[in-house]
Amino acid sequence: VxxxxxxxxxxxxxxxxxxxxxxxxxxxxxxxxxxxxxxxxxxxxxxxxxxxxxxxxxxxxxxxxxxxxxxxxxxxxxxxxxxxxxxxxxxxxTEAREKREAEEQKQREELEAQRKEQAEAQKKIDKENARLAKERAELERQQREEKERKEAAQAAAKKAQYPGERAIVAALIEHFGVTEGAVLSWLTLMRKAA
Structure with a gap:
């Protein structure tokens, strides 16, 4: 088999x-x-x-x-x-990446907000500084003009034995702290009254 x-x-x-x-x-x-x-x-x-x-x-x-x-x-x-x-x-x-990206986005937004805030604050500071500088310049100009008026009035007073009209006008301006136009207006009224 x-x-x-x-x-x-x-x-x-x-x-x-x-x-x-x-x-x-x-x-x-x-x-x-x-x-x-x-x-x-x-x-x-x-x-x-x-x-x-x-x-x-x-x-x-x-x-x-x-x-x-x-x-x-x-x-x-x-x-x-x-x-x-x-x-x-x-x-x-994926979760870690999304969390990291969200954190980075949040930080970028916070930085941008801080930058804007600082820029606004700096703009206000610059504006205030400009205003103060303008006021200081105006004050210095006024002080200079006042000093020049006083010096001119003193010089004129020394030159004249009797004060002339100019010296009187300058003295009145200095004493009352008014403009030349106001003093001339007073003198005109005084002459008319006399």
């Missing part, structure tokens, strides 16, 4: 059972009875070896299939874990 190397153990067991039950060695074999018995014994021994080998092969094949299944399961779990970790990492990175 010839059996392929990859024949299933159950098929080989069926062949063994068939030979044991169907091939009875009896007196009908006459002088070949010993040869027939030996052939049957050798065939059954060979088949039992093939049966044992087939069982080992199937057991090994099942073990390999189980290992492959376990490896595939482990690989799938690892891929799932890695995908989850990748997703969580991307989510964390």
């Amino acid at each position: 010839s059996v392929e190397w990859d024949t299933a153990a159950t098929d080989i067991a069926s062949i063994i059972k068939n030979i044991e039950e169907s091939y009875v060695i009896d007196d009908s074999f006459d002088e070949f009875i010993d040869q027939a018995r030996d052939a049957k014994i050798a065939t059954l021994a060979n088949l039992r070896e093939q049966y044992s080998a087939a069982l080992e092969r199937e057991k090994e094949t099942a073990r390999i299939a189980e290992e492959r299944e376990e490896l595939a399961k482990l690989r799938a779990e690892q891929e799932k874990r890695e995908a989850k970790e990748h997703e969580e990492r991307e989510k964390a990175e």
Whole structure:
């Protein structure tokens, strides 16, 4: 009996059972009875070896299939874990980036507000400084004019033995702190009254 190397153990067991039950060695074999018995014994021994080998092969094949299944399961779990970790990492990175960008935007806005505030304050300071400078210049001009009037009045008084009209006008301007036009107007009224 010839059996392929990859024949299933159950098929080989069926062949063994068939030979044991169907091939009875009896007196009908006459002088070949010993040869027939030996052939049957050798065939059954060979088949039992093939049966044992087939069982080992199937057991090994099942073990390999189980290992492959376990490896595939482990690989799938690892891929799932890695995908989850990748997703969580991307989510964390996105949240961190968005938080950082929001913080940077807030800082930019605060800086811009500070710059505007400082610019407004500087504008007010510059305006106030300009006003004060203008007032100072006006005050200095008035003081200069007053000083020049006093000096002119004093010089005129020294020159004249009697004060002339100019000296009187200058003295009245200085004494009352009024304009030349006001003093001339007074003098005109005094002449009319006299």
